[in-house]
Amino acid sequence: MLRLLQIEFHKLFHNRASRVLSIIYFGLLTSIALIAVIRFPFGNRMALADLGIFNFPYIWHFNTYVAAILKFFLLLVIVSMMANEYSYKTLKQNLIDGLSKKEFILSKFYTVLVFAFTSTVFVFIISLILGLIYSDFNELSIIFSDLEYLLAFFIKLVGFFSFGLFLGILIKRSAFAVGAMLTWYIGEWIIYGLLGWKVTSWQTAQTIKNLLPLEAMQNLIVEPGTRLGAVKTIANQITEFSKDYSVHFTDIIIVLIWTAIFIYSSYVLLKKRDL
Amino acid sequence: MDTILSIKNLDKKFGKVHAVKNLSFDIEKGNVYGILGPNGSGKSTTLGIILNVVNKTSGEFTWFNGTMSTHEALKKVGAIIERPNFYPYMTAVQNLQLICKIKGVPYDNIDEKLKVVNLFERKDSKFKTYSLGMKQRLAIASALLNDPEILILDEPTNGLDPQGIHEIRQIIKKIAKNGTTILLASHLLDEVEKVCSHVVVIRKGEKLYSGRVENMIASNGIVEVKTEGNEEALVNALKNYYDIAAVNIEDGFVIARLENETSAAKINSYLFEQGIVVSHLVKRKPSLEEQFLNLTNY
Missing domain, CATH: 3.40.50.300 (P-loop containing nucleotide triphosphate hydrolases)
Known part of the structure; x- marks a missing residue:
């Protein structure tokens, strides 16, 4: 495993575009912290941090959600690391040099895991620091509650990048692969629309849509914006909230299944192709 | 091995x-x-x-x-x-x-x-x-x-x-x-x-x-012949010679592929008996190129 990772990182490290994109990505992750200094120019210049967005455990939800938006930077790196192997024809050379097709796919997948894991650790550390500075609650039991958002974040990235990997192999061109992902996203909406409009009830259509990869990844971490008020109500210990913001086990399973499908299909595709 | x-x-x-x-x-x-x-x-x-x-x-x-x-x-x-x-x-x-x-x-x-x-x-x-x-x-x-x-x-x-x-x-x-x-x-x-x-x-x-x-x-070799006289007669004479498998004309030379091992002298005396005087007669091994074309042009 270490050998495969070394091979892949050798390829990435010496590629300027990958290096720059990765640095930008991790730079932006870190800059989530800058949200803390945003101050609204009205009233008594209230800071965003004072709204309670950095309160434990809400901060886990908020930061993983925001950080996940940045995943597109890494998507570019991952799609191009796959598509480049085709355009440079180095995939062929790698195989001739003694890498098996399985090892080739695994080296890419391990890289995806490392990227996702590093991102998760980054978000964990940044959130922890921000929380310790700004959170109103500092009891250990509260700090380390709701950590499933980090797990969801990790799974979300792994699933998303695996999808990118698969499209990279399938389409062999970075730009078209990214375009294909956009098309797929629209496709999920079209399926949903058609089903709800003609075939089934809207409710069933939503259930089916929940099974599709991009929707399932989106469902992993529900938008946290409307929860902010709820957090305040919890703080005041009054009512239970109406929307379900928690991480669902079923969504994790669905994304994991899709990840397996994407990686395995990539392997089958590579195995069947004559290069 | x-x-x-x-x-x-x-x-x-x-x-x-x-x-x-x-x-x-x-x-x-x-x-x-x-x-x-x-x-x-x-x-x-x-x-x-x-x-x-x-x-x-x-x-x-x-x-x-x-x-x-x-x-x-x-x-x-x-x-x-x-x-x-x-x-x-x-x-x-x-x-x-x-x-x-x-x-x-x-x-x-x-x-x-x-x-x-x-x-x-x-x-x-x-x-x-x-x-x-x-x-x-x-x-x-x-x-x-x-x-x-x-x-x-x-x-x-x-x-x-x-x-x-x-x-x-x-x-x-x-x-x-x-x-x-x-x-x-x-x-x-x-x-x-x-x-x-x-x-x-x-x-x-x-x-x-x-x-x-x-x-x-290594086949049995080929013979390159040239005559100042009647080329057609030369080709016919060579075709009738029992040790020769095939005869072609290439670049002004008559090329005969040998079926069996034979010497240039024997061919020369045979041709002379047929009333053909040659100006050039060489027996040699075919080059790989000729051999290759031979194999691939079947």
Whole structure:
């Protein structure tokens, strides 16, 4: 495993575009912290941090959600690391040099895991620091509650990048692969629309849509914006909230299944192709 | 003898195109093999199959007597195919380091192999700045990194200028002298004739000949005759001679292929008896080129 990772990182490290994109990505992750200094120019210049967005455990939800938006930077790196192997024809050379097709796919997948894991650790550390500075609650039991958002974040990235990997192999061109992902996203909406409009009830259509990869990844971490008020109500210990913001086990399973499908299909595709 | 590679009844179809038909041959340690065939005869496809990049339709091939899987075996093989494929954004050294990682060998050989192919001075230049000849030489260096049991070269001089061709051939000869087994695919006869000890001739995916180069060239020879007199009479007379298999006219010479071993003197006296005086009569072995055209023009 270490050998495969070394091979892949050798390829990435010496590629300027990958290096720059990765640095930008991790730079932006870190800059989530800058949200803390945003101050609204009205009233008594209230800071965003004072709204309670950095309160434990809400901060886990908020930061993983925001950080996940940045995943597109890494998507570019991952799609191009796959598509480049085709355009440079180095995939062929790698195989001739003694890498098996399985090892080739695994080296890419391990890289995806490392990227996702590093991102998760980054978000964990940044959130922890921000929380310790700004959170109103500092009891250990509260700090380390709701950590499933980090797990969801990790799974979300792994699933998303695996999808990118698969499209990279399938389409062999970075730009078209990214375009294909956009098309797929629209496709999920079209399926949903058609089903709800003609075939089934809207409710069933939503259930089916929940099974599709991009929707399932989106469902992993529900938008946290409307929860902010709820957090305040919890703080005041009054009512239970109406929307379900928690991480669902079923969504994790669905994304994991899709990840397996994407990686395995990539392997089958590579195995069947004559290069 | 150790068998390095054994191919049995290999078949490959690309849709309707039957690229390799029932091909079988063995590669023994220490020999230099040539795969000879016109463009599109299935040479590269065959190499692609044994190198794990093209899927076979049927048949079998085994590396090192089947003691290891193909990708494990390939770590002990050095191969370059068609065009040199490297990461354009990496330098020569970085590219070679990557290959060392794939093959699981230390970096120690890199400088030495770069010297072998005269690229040491340019080792820190990016691959994309290289000329075609330099790229091809880097490919050879990369194939040598692991001191391979067998070196596989597919059209190594294709597209190079005469200087480049000469350099590559010198390098190949040097490697062959060290006792490395080589498999060289080429459509260039003199390349095979100059470098190889054994040859496999294929055409349209079918094996036409395999064996030693000398044996392929060694038929009973040909006789070149020229006369100032009646050429038609000469051709007819030769056709009637019992030791002659076929007669053609090429470049003003009458060329007779011999069916049995016979001497030039016998033919000369026979022709004289027929009332034909010749101005030129030479008996010689056919060149590989003639032999090759003979085989492939069936």
